[in-house]
Amino acid sequence: MADSTLVFIVLGLTLAAFVWGRFRYDLVALSALLGSVMLGLVPGQEAFMGFGHPAVITVAAVLVLSRAFEHSGVVDVIAEQVLRVGERLFLQLAALTGTVVVLSGFMNNVGALALLLPVAMRLAREHDTSPSLLLMPLAFGSLLGGLTTLIGTPPNIIIASYRGSVTGESFGLFSFSPVGVTVALAGLAFILLIGWRLVPQRAGKASTEAMFDTANYLVELEVREDSRSLGWTLSDLQRELEETIPVLAVVRDERRRAGHAFHGELREGDILLVEAGPEEMKLLEDKAGLRVGAEEEEEEKEEKPGKEEKKEKKGVDTEGLQLVEAVVRNDSMMVNRTVGQLRLHNQFGLHLVAVARDGGRLKQRLRDIRFRPGDVLLLQGGESELSESLATLGCLPLASRNLTLGQPRMLLVSLGIFAAAILTILLNLLPAAVALSSAALVSLLLGVLPLREGYQALDGPVIVLLGAMIPVGQALETSGGAALIADTMLVWGVQWPVVVTLTGLFVLTMMLSDVVNNAAAAVLMAPIAASLANGFGVSLDPFLMAVAVSASCAFLTPIGHQSNTLVMGPGGYRFGDYWRMGVPLEVVVVAVAIPMILLVWPL
Structure with missing residues (x-):
């Protein structure tokens, strides 16, 4: 059997497993890698080289720096200003979504959402606003913000590294900005003027009691x-x-x-x-x-x-009970496990009080519930251990945050370290992976971020996903599978202008990212984009930029991106709710991105 056929079988099974969702995506990716090695598609001695790939190192460094921002109080200063916007819904949306767009350009977009999610819940409770009107715009804003810089989202880092391996020169830190910023601003304008009106209003879900x-x-x-x-x-x-x-x-x-x-x-x-x-x-x-x-x-x-x-x-007095809400993340150790298997009380000192899913409390016995990503938990625990226990479990607290806790004296130090890394990248003194890793190391050495929290900041499933899928993506190229797909698209597109095929690639990648992790979508589609560019005899850059932008625009489902999953429980959304705002937003993205790509990166 031809290598290209074997690659298609492996990728078909991998994509099916991603969509099924029974097994976590890092386990699926690792299975695809080991299967490829056993079939001879990836040389055994190169099986784990993906874990040392610059894209993986850069993502890890950005995750650590993002946590350093949080710990030093940088983001809390911003969040404190957001809370002052008042009771007008438009101003709340503008402050929250605009802030997350900016933050997501310079830190991990899931991290930016995690920091502002409690702020959004607090705004909803203080002003009696349905959180469903705030949380989906916030999640989509985090995705849009990631488009604006190299470090904003893993697909940008992957595409930049791929370009370096093909041409010898990677995309720079702000190479994505002309297209990304324009698309982000257009998306933000749509969300604020029209999009939020398409979101279903789930009334009365903002408070713990409700x-x-x-x-x-x-x-x-x-x-x-x-x-x-x-x-x-x-x-x-x-x-x-x-x-x-x-x-x-x-x-x-x-x-x-x-x-x-x-x-x-x-x-x-x-x-x-x-x-x-x-x-x-x-x-x-x-x-x-x-x-x-x-x-x-x-x-x-x-x-x-x-x-x-x-x-x-007459009600029972619940004052002082230290109850806290938390949402289960995609990479949480709680997923598909029960409270008994986790030994919440004995190991973590937590009492599970209740579980909410799809905006409503689950009525079944607590011991029988298998947790899912997006579940909202009502927990009781000691104030001192609560934060550490939730971080270890992989849960995001939704309770009102005490702002500017961190280490305010380290605020300027954190910003200075990050600014130095950015300057080093801009002056081409060091590659992005080395500069950002150095910044992360300095942050740990100076105590901006404790070493234990630095390791906790590393998103293990994403690191494993990238490290495993990069060799599989290379196998797609070396086996001739990418060229075969590109040749098929060329046959259909030869009678049309190149821009039509470019748009088709954009839409196809966008659809793929709605059902698989965006990093995996970028890894798989990059070699296909390169083969298309070679087939048409045009520049590689517009095709790679199309993949970078479209891979990060997963607006149709809650499973396409962690940001979408995180707001599903607190917002009370159902699976089909994402289409309402997601479809027109994707149309806006395509309409703005394609002309901008062709303007900035001509064929």
Whole structure:
């Protein structure tokens, strides 16, 4: 069987696995690489050379520098200004989306979104705005901002490196700016004037209470002298129940102790604040002898007409319970695992209180829920460990951030290090990968970012995806597969102007990026673009630039880009909601990008 046929089989299976989504994309990419080696498509001694590729090193360095910006307080200063825009929706959209466009040009676009997502949620809550109107524009803005510079998004870095391998000279830091900035501004104008009106409004999902309806599930249960649970610890209680029922607090001698931090034995008279529905309450009574508190039970006995309204208004006091919302990232270790498998309480000191998906609380038992990317979790934990635990789990906190926490004294140092790296790249003193890696190293050495957080900043799945797919993409070229695809497109396009084929390549790449990771789309489409340019006998640059721009414009699905996935849960979006604004936005992008590419990079 010809090598090109084998490559097509491997890529077909790989793309099918990407779309299926059963296995994480880094595992799929690694399987494609190892399969290619076993089939002889990639030489064994070159199998892992992709992990040392300049594109992979550059992406890793940008991720570390992005985290350094966050830690030093650079982005918090900007976010603080965004919160002052007032209650007009247009100004909120302009401030949030405009800010994320600018930030995404100079730091990882997922990182920029992660920093502004809590700000958007806070704006929605303070001004009683549906977060669905803010979050999709914010996600799309992060994608648009990534188009503007070399370091804004992985596809730009991949395309620049590919050009260097073909021509000996890579695209520069701001080579993408003329086209990228124009497309980003056109997209931003569309979002602010028309696009947000196409987003479905999911009312009442901005607050914890609205999303989780927690107050209706909180009950106070008393430990009595005849309770089986007398003398148990909370761990004993969970073990006996064989069920995940969060105990948010234990009240003893009129003092409330948070459930996650209570390690003593239960005594007579203790009141447990429990997150439980009717089935769980029956289980607690049958197996542990816990019953509704005495005062509440007495009220039920003495209940009289006219008193019901008063009782309904009475709620359980939840102040000081350290509840926090967090959204599950695509690369989270929680994906496809249950709370029992993760041992949230024992290993991370966290209580899982509730899970929301598609904007509504899941009613099934907590122990049976397998987490998905975009799920919103309601968690309880200690304030000091909460941030570290969420970072380790791969969750993004949605609670209101305390702004300018970081290290304000390091703010200027962080900016200075980054500016020096940019200047070094612009003056061609060092390649981008070396300059940015040096900046990341200096940031760690000077303490702008702790070493542990530096390693946490590395997005492992993306690094593995790039390192594995780069040799597979090269196999597509060396086997003749890319030329074969290009020849087919040339046969169809020979009777049309070259710009028609260029537009077709742009649209095809854009469609591919809606179902696979944008970095993978750029790796696969770059050799095809080069073969097309050679076939037409025209410049390589416009074809590569078309791939770079289109690979980053995944606006149609929540799975095409991590930014889209991250806002799905908090915004209460459904899969089909992305088409409403995504289709016209992609039309705007094509209409603006193709003329600008031909103007800046002539055929």
